[in-house]
Amino acid sequence: MTVIREIHRSIGNPFHRRLPPMHAVTVFAVAAASKSFSRAAEQLFVTQGAVSRQIQQLEAFLGCPLFVRHKQGLKLTPEGDALLPVVHATLGRLADACDDLRTVGQVMVLRMPPTFAARWFLPRLPELRALMADVDIRITTHDAWAPAFDRSDVDAAVVRGVGQWPGVEAILLMREVQSPVCSPAIAARLRKPADIAELPLLHTDPIDGWERWMRTQGLPVRHARRGQTFDTLELALAAATRGQGVVMSDLILAEESLRDGVLVQPFAATIEEGIGYYLVYPPERATQPKIRLLREWMLETAQGTRT
Numbered sequence: 001m002t003v004i005r006e007i008h009r010s011i012g013n014p015f016h017r018r019l020p021p022m023h024a025v026t027v028f029a030v031a032a033a034s035k036s037f038s039r040a041a042e043q044l045f046v047t048q049g050a051v052s053r054q055i056q057q058l059e060a061f062l063g064c065p066l067f068v069r070h071k072q073g074l075k076l077t078p079e080g081d082a083l084l085p086v087v088h089a090t091l092g093r094l095a096d097a098c099d100d101l102r103t104v105g106q107v108m109v110l111r112m113p114p115t116f117a118a119r120w121f122l123p124r125l126p127e128l129r130a131l132m133a134d135v136d137i138r139i140t141t142h143d144a145w146a147p148a149f150d151r152s153d154v155d156a157a158v159v160r161g162v163g164q165w166p167g168v169e170a171i172l173l174m175r176e177v178q179s180p181v182c183s184p185a186i187a188a189r190l191r192k193p194a195d196i197a198e199l200p201l202l203h204t205d206p207i208d209g210w211e212r213w214m215r216t217q218g219l220p221v222r223h224a225r226r227g228q229t230f231d232t233l234e235l236a237l238a239a240a241t242r243g244q245g246v247v248m249s250d251l252i253l254a255e256e257s258l259r260d261g262v263l264v265q266p267f268a269a270t271i272e273e274g275i276g277y278y279l280v281y282p283p284e285r286a287t288q289p290k291i292r293l294l295r296e297w298m299l300e301t302a303q304g305t306r307t
Contacts, residue, residue, distance in 0.1 A: 020058060020061050020062070021054075021057055021058060021061065023054060024054040024055065024057045024058035024061075025058065025087055025090075025091075026091070027040065027044065027051055027054040027055060027058075028054075028055060028058055028066060028080075028083070028084075028087060029084070029087050029088065029091060030043055030044060031051060031055060031067070031074065032067075032074075032076060032080065032084050035072075035073040035074045035075075036073045036074060037051045037052055037055070037074065055067065062079070062083075064077070064079040065077050065079065065080075066079060066080035066083065067080060106134055106135050106136060106290075107135070107136045107138065108132070108135050108136070108137050108138070108155050108156070108290050108291075108294065109138045109140065109153050109154045109155050110137065110138070110139055110140070110154070110155065110156055110157065110158070110294075111139075111140045111141070111142050111154045111156075111157040111158070112139070112141060112142075112157060112158035112159075113141065113142070113143045113144075113158065113159075113160055113232075113277075114141040114142075114143060114232050114234055115143075115232050115233040115234040115237070115253055116158055116160070116253065116277060117139060117141050118234050119234065119237075119253045119254070119255075119256060120252065120253060120255075121139070121158075123256065124301055125137070125139075127297075127301070128294075128297055131293065131297055132290065132293060132294075135290050140154070143160075143231075143232060144159065145159070145160065145161050146159065146161070146165055147159050147165055147168050147170075147280040149168070149281075149282050155281065155285065155288075155290070155291065156279060156280065156281040156285070156291060156294060157279075157280050157281070158173070158277055158278065158279055158280075159277070159278050159280050160176070160275060160276070160277055160278075161275065161276075161278065162274055162275060162276075163276065163278050165280065167282070167283075168280045168281060168282060168283070169280065169281055169282075169283050169286055170278045170279070170280045171278060171279045171280075171295060171298075171299065172276050172277075172278055173276065173277045173278060173279055173298055173299065173302040174252055174276060174277050174302045175272060175274075175275070175276045176250045176252075176272070176273075176275045176276055176277070177250065177251050177252065177270050177271075177272050178209055178213065178248050178249060178250055178251070178270060178271050178272075179213070179248070179249070179251055179265050179267065179268075179269065179270040179271070180196065180213065180246050180247070180248055180249075180265070180266060180267060181237075181240060181246070181247055181249045181251075181254050181257075181258065181263045181264065181265050181266075182199075182240050182243075182245070182246040182247070182263065182264065182266060183240060183241060183242070183243040183262070183263060183264070184261065184262075184264050185243050186199060186240075186243055186245070186246060187264045187266045190246075190266045190267070193214075193217040193219060193267055193269070194217075194219060196214075196219075196246060197219070197220075197223055199245060199246050200227050200228065200244060200245030200246070201223075201224070201226060201227030201228075201245055201246060201247075202227055202228055202229075202230065202236045202239055202240055202244065202245040202246060202247035202248075203225070203227060203228065203229040203230070203236065203247075203248070204229070204230055204231070204232065204233045204235075204236050204247075204248075205229060205230075205231060208224075209248035209271070210224040210225070210248050211224035211225070212271050212273070213248060213269070213271050216269060216271060217267075217269060227245060228244070228245065233247075233249060233250065233253060236249070237249060237253075237254060237257065237263070240263060241257065241262050241263060246266075251265065251270070277302075279294070279295060279298050279299075
């Protein structure tokens with residue numbers, strides 16, 4: 001952005017100062033380099049007459065000739081010779097500024113809940129990087145129930161909730177399906193759902209998941225809130241892996257641990273309450289190529305992991 005400010009200072013406010021026709025300036029630079037209107041026309045994929053008209057337009061704007069024709073081609077006039085290095089410098093700074101902006105456009109900042117990032121997104125990140133090799137993908141974590149893009153460099157986010165947020169596009173990736181999970185050693189002590197009352201319970205905030213599941217099993221809920229509470233599901237799952245208790249977990253996020261056998265689902269009963277994980281972004285970003293590619297990849301990838 002420094003280059004843009006330098007250009008702005010060099011030309012002042014374009015509404016207050018009359019600028020030359022920029023296309024004609026570009027044609028002038030090509031014609032000066034090629035020393036021929038016909039060769040300039042070939043390089044620009046236009047007719048020789050079009051090149052001649054652009055030069056005439058620029059000369060009329062400046063009030064002086066820029067080229068002298070002779071047998072060997074074109075020669076710059078003293079005025080053209082004085083203008084050319086200024087044109088080269090200006091076009092160079094403009095090209096540098098555009099390169100800066102293209103680089104900014106190739107950065108994509110994603111925000112998502114920490115457990116989702118660690119357990120679902122991270123194992124699949126190499127696939128996304130291969131698909132978007134020219135994009136610098138940056139991940140931040142935040143366990144929020146509402147998206148917030150104001151005063152933020154975040155391009156898109158994954159948010160857990162019901163999908164009704166004003167001012168954003170929200171695309172459902174997967175529904176949350178919860179069930180108790182624990183280590184194999186703990187599971188060996190569970191013969192029926194009522195046996196859970198004898199074991200430590202692990203919670204994440206909010207801590208009402210156990211109460212809902214117990215009600216579906218016809219169990220008393222008076223002990224549903226006892227036990228250890230963690231601020232992320234990732235910590236609760238880590239504690240469960242170490243045999244510290246039973247956690248009410250989203251089965252998709254526990255998928256890898258269940259597959260590897262470090263956690264097991266002792267009972268088939270699950271609860272669903274309409275909560276899911278959504279890809280969200282401001283509507284004005286929907287047509288950006290990087291957002292469109294991210295949306296298509298996440299939808300296709302999530303489809304293969306839905307329970």
